[in-house]
Amino acid sequence: MELKEMGKRAVAAKYQLQxxxxxxxxxxxxxxxxxxxxQARGILAANARDLERARENEMHQGLLDRLMLDQGxxxxxxxxxxxxxxxxxxxxxxxxRFDRPNGxxxxxxxxxxxxxxxxxxxxxxxxxxxxxLCFKAGNAVILKGGSDALASNMAITYxxxxxxKDCGIGGDAVQLIGDPNRAVTMAxxxxxxxxxxxxxxxxxxxxxxxxxxxxxxxxxxxTGNCHIYVDKEADLEMAIPIIVNAKTQRIGVCNACxxxxxxxxxxxxxxxxxxxxxxxxxxxxxxxERVCHxxxxxxxxxxxxxxxEYLDYVISVKTVxxxxxxxxxxxxxxxxxxxxxxxxxxxxxxQFLSQVDAACVYVNASTRFTDGFEFGFGAEIxxxxxxxxxxxxxxxxxxxxxxxxxxxxxxxRE
Amino acid sequence: MELKEMGKRAVAAKYQLQxxxxxxxxxxxxxxxxxxxxQARGILAANARDLERARENEMHQGLLDRLMLDQGxxxxxxxxxxxxxxxxxxxxxxxxRFDRPNGxxxxxxxxxxxxxxxxxxxxxxxxxxxxxLCFKAGNAVILKGGSDALASNMAITYxxxxxxKDCGIGGDAVQLIGDPNRAVTMAxxxxxxxxxxxxxxxxxxxxxxxxxxxxxxxxxxxTGNCHIYVDKEADLEMAIPIIVNAKTQRIGVCNACxxxxxxxxxxxxxxxxxxxxxxxxxxxxxxxERVCHxxxxxxxxxxxxxxxEYLDYVISVKTVxxxxxxxxxxxxxxxxxxxxxxxxxxxxxxQFLSQVDAACVYVNASTRFTDGFEFGFGAEIxxxxxxxxxxxxxxxxxxxxxxxxxxxxxxxRE
Numbered sequence: 001m002e003l004k005e006m007g008k009r010a011v012a013a014k015y016q017l018q019x020x021x022x023x024x025x026x027x028x029x030x031x032x033x034x035x036x037x038x039q040a041r042g043i044l045a046a047n048a049r050d051l052e053r054a055r056e057n058e059m060h061q062g063l064l065d066r067l068m069l070d071q072g073x074x075x076x077x078x079x080x081x082x083x084x085x086x087x088x089x090x091x092x093x094x095x096x097r098f099d100r101p102n103g104x105x106x107x108x109x110x111x112x113x114x115x116x117x118x119x120x121x122x123x124x125x126x127x128x129x130x131x132x133l134c135f136k137a138g139n140a141v142i143l144k145g146g147s148d149a150l151a152s153n154m155a156i157t158y159x160x161x162x163x164x165k166d167c168g169i170g171g172d173a174v175q176l177i178g179d180p181n182r183a184v185t186m187a188x189x190x191x192x193x194x195x196x197x198x199x200x201x202x203x204x205x206x207x208x209x210x211x212x213x214x215x216x217x218x219x220x221x222x223t224g225n226c227h228i229y230v231d232k233e234a235d236l237e238m239a240i241p242i243i244v245n246a247k248t249q250r251i252g253v254c255n256a257c258x259x260x261x262x263x264x265x266x267x268x269x270x271x272x273x274x275x276x277x278x279x280x281x282x283x284x285x286x287x288x289e290r291v292c293h294x295x296x297x298x299x300x301x302x303x304x305x306x307x308x309e310y311l312d313y314v315i316s317v318k319t320v321x322x323x324x325x326x327x328x329x330x331x332x333x334x335x336x337x338x339x340x341x342x343x344x345x346x347x348x349x350x351q352f353l354s355q356v357d358a359a360c361v362y363v364n365a366s367t368r369f370t371d372g373f374e375f376g377f378g379a380e381i382x383x384x385x386x387x388x389x390x391x392x393x394x395x396x397x398x399x400x401x402x403x404x405x406x407x408x409x410x411x412x413r414e
Numbered sequence: 415m416e417l418k419e420m421g422k423r424a425v426a427a428k429y430q431l432q433x434x435x436x437x438x439x440x441x442x443x444x445x446x447x448x449x450x451x452x453q454a455r456g457i458l459a460a461n462a463r464d465l466e467r468a469r470e471n472e473m474h475q476g477l478l479d480r481l482m483l484d485q486g487x488x489x490x491x492x493x494x495x496x497x498x499x500x501x502x503x504x505x506x507x508x509x510x511r512f513d514r515p516n517g518x519x520x521x522x523x524x525x526x527x528x529x530x531x532x533x534x535x536x537x538x539x540x541x542x543x544x545x546x547l548c549f550k551a552g553n554a555v556i557l558k559g560g561s562d563a564l565a566s567n568m569a570i571t572y573x574x575x576x577x578x579k580d581c582g583i584g585g586d587a588v589q590l591i592g593d594p595n596r597a598v599t600m601a602x603x604x605x606x607x608x609x610x611x612x613x614x615x616x617x618x619x620x621x622x623x624x625x626x627x628x629x630x631x632x633x634x635x636x637t638g639n640c641h642i643y644v645d646k647e648a649d650l651e652m653a654i655p656i657i658v659n660a661k662t663q664r665i666g667v668c669n670a671c672x673x674x675x676x677x678x679x680x681x682x683x684x685x686x687x688x689x690x691x692x693x694x695x696x697x698x699x700x701x702x703e704r705v706c707h708x709x710x711x712x713x714x715x716x717x718x719x720x721x722x723e724y725l726d727y728v729i730s731v732k733t734v735x736x737x738x739x740x741x742x743x744x745x746x747x748x749x750x751x752x753x754x755x756x757x758x759x760x761x762x763x764x765q766f767l768s769q770v771d772a773a774c775v776y777v778n779a780s781t782r783f784t785d786g787f788e789f790g791f792g793a794e795i796x797x798x799x800x801x802x803x804x805x806x807x808x809x810x811x812x813x814x815x816x817x818x819x820x821x822x823x824x825x826x827r828e
Binding site: 014015018019098100104106113114192196197211212215217218219220235238241242244245246249331349353354355357358359360361362363364365366368369370374375376386387388389391392401402403404405406407408409410411412413 | 428429432433512514518520527528606610611625626629631632633634649652655656659660663745763767768769771772773774775776777778779780782783784788789790800801802803805806815816817818819820821822823824825826827
């Protein structure tokens with residue numbers, strides 16, 4: 001019942017938001033940034049309550065760190081809002097225009113999606129980030145954060161709502177579901193009458209639950225079992241730093257490299273040097289028979305290893321005898337996120353780019369660049385691994401849809 | 415188990431299809447068209463079996479007519495395939511290209527969606543149509559037709575598969591689920607590992623079932639509770655033929671007008687003339703109090719009437735005192751398909767176009783133009799009423815997605 005009421009309010013808000021000018025939206029974002037800084041004490045007090053409860057529940061240190069806010073993190077949130085204010089407004093762009101023989105003039109205009117639902121896990125900064133991106137793209141947003149961060153999320157949302165009201169915009173442009181009950185989250189995923197799109201942000205379990213249960217169209221921000229293929233024509237001086245970077249620069253992220261595919265012709269030259277480079281970061285290598293032959297210290301890989309997103313200092317390595325075998329292996333085990341080929345052969349590069357089925361396919365670069373900021377979008381709501389609507393890094397544009405505006409002079413259909 | 419096997423075959427086929435040239439695809443489509451004509455007798459024999467069973471089951475005459483094939487309808491199917499061959503190939507287009515400060519060159523390329531699932535009802539021609547559109551856009555397709563048309567659909571699919579094989583393309587590019595069991599259809603909706611997108615084509619019940627149960631991303635081709643709003647500045651000479659056309663030119667379609675919204679200022683002048691025009695087609699008018707006051711023969715509308723897609727010779731009529739009230743009424747009851755304003759006031763037209771939330775918003779034209787052919791797309795797989803991916807008429811382009819192709823020279827992330 002309360003969810004339905006939130007849905008109705010969000011729908012009312014979306015009609016108001018679609019009429020706002022870019023200037024009005026930017027002003028509200030900057031005012032919200034100021035408000036976050038001014039109300040930092042209240043937010044930190046709420047966060048302290050979350051942290052206390054989390055410690056009582058013996059939360060793991062890594063998660064505690066994600067949950068924790070301090071002055072610096074609140075400042076970063078405020079800064080994030082100001083950065084979004086500076087990005088170009090995607091709404092209103094005329095994407096296409098054409099005339100029909102009967103005189104109808106058709107224009108395709110970029111418009112907000114409407115009401116976006118976001119389900120996310122413990123990091124409270126997502127509350128401000130997700131609001132800013134949805135709002136700038138003209139959307140109302142209903143947030144469902146992790147229950148661990150409930151007090152923090154409520155405090156942040158309250159500040160954002162008050163800031164919107166100060167600017168003459170209803171606070172319903174951002175709403176937070178305050179009931180941590182799982183049944184409420186499940187009902188939220190079926191609030192199809194009011195919510196246009198649902199975006200889960202978090203681990204594989206959360207995303208699976210949303211995909212399994214939502215009747216609202218979902219943008220899946222999935223896992224990344226990303227591969228690097230070292231071709232027989234690869235420059236190994238280039239390959240090694242790319243692999244080390246993609247594997248170890250940040251291990252817990254979806255664009256990290258999880259699996260290496262090596263052409264037989266470079267196996268013996270590449271692997272010992274790579275082993276040495278990865279040893280500095282204590283990366284465990286799990287390889288097939290040929291890999292283990294070259295690297296006696298390597299662990300023998302099982303079939304299951306090739307399909308795993310380790311998010312850890314582990315990498316699987318597979319030997320292939322051809323580019324085609326590499327492509328076929330990658331397409332089989334890929335989560336269609338980011339895949340890279342290292343090669344000096346332009347034809348091999350083209351074949352890889354064309355035939356590997358992933359959101360982002362690379363030649364001679366680290367998979368770690370699959371990121372809204374690295375792509376120059378200035379922001380990121382997530383990285384889509386589905387084919388529908390958006391693929392790869394999603395910025396403001398990906399939070400919009402379109403409508404057709406058709407102008408006639410009395411046309412009827414014969 | 416068999417479904418999984420079909421899924422695997424479709425995935426193998428999608429990798430083959432993405433490598434075909436436009437010429438190869440067009441040749442296969444034309445060959446398939448010839449094959450349909452050559453094998454017409456076999457298809458008609460299969461259709462006769464479906465018709466016999468349907469008559470035994472006392473199928474309604476309208477449905478029997480939809481199920482029935484004859485030489486002309488097979489010819490139309492073949493012609494449809496040839497028309498799709500003539501359409502421009504959407505695959506391969508470079509949609510955007512940009513360079514990053516670190517030297518990465520990023521291109522956004524249009525690619526097939528991959529494997530498309532289509533669930534449809536009795537009309538067997540959809541088998542050939544849906545195949546042609548999916549195939550031309552480089553997609554493998556798994557079809558699940560109505561069980562009434564199973565023999566016809568199997569015969570058509572077999573002809574298409576043989577034609578593909580003749581062209582050196584595996585027959586798995588088009589597969590038909592032959593098991594009419596409901597449990598199989600439900601399992602198909604969850605074949606997420608292999609199917610990228612699911613498109614239901616049919617009535618509201620089918621679409622609801624798919625939306626409720628699918629774990630595969632769905633493109634919803636929904637119902638149309640389409641409105642025409644006659645503004646106070648409307649040219650009534652223009653309004654009446656538009657309303658009559660949108661209501662009666664074809665009543666069973668999603669872009670037919672179901673509800674009329676009339677500004678108080680034109681109520682008394684418009685309604686009696688409209689009643690007369692609609693009487694020729696025996697359209698029942700269900701109106702609010704003011705409408706019934708002007709038209710004593712009108713039926714009193716209930717709240718429920720404003721939300722109904724009649725698909726019949728019935729229209730609801732609502733009186734409003736302002737453009738804003740009209741917009742708000744439409745946004746409340748709309749299924750976000752097609753909405754039209756009749757007005758001579760350019761500002762009112764702009765406000766309506768901006769604020770009404772629908773796939774297609776019209777000024778001074780019939781809602782019946784929401785159609786892939788009328789838009790000049792040359793084809794149509796359906797009309798989307800969701801916000802994600804595609805909205806309004808969907809042609810070949812809407813059966814594609816994109817991938818990012820990134821070329822570097824050893825870039826790693828700092």
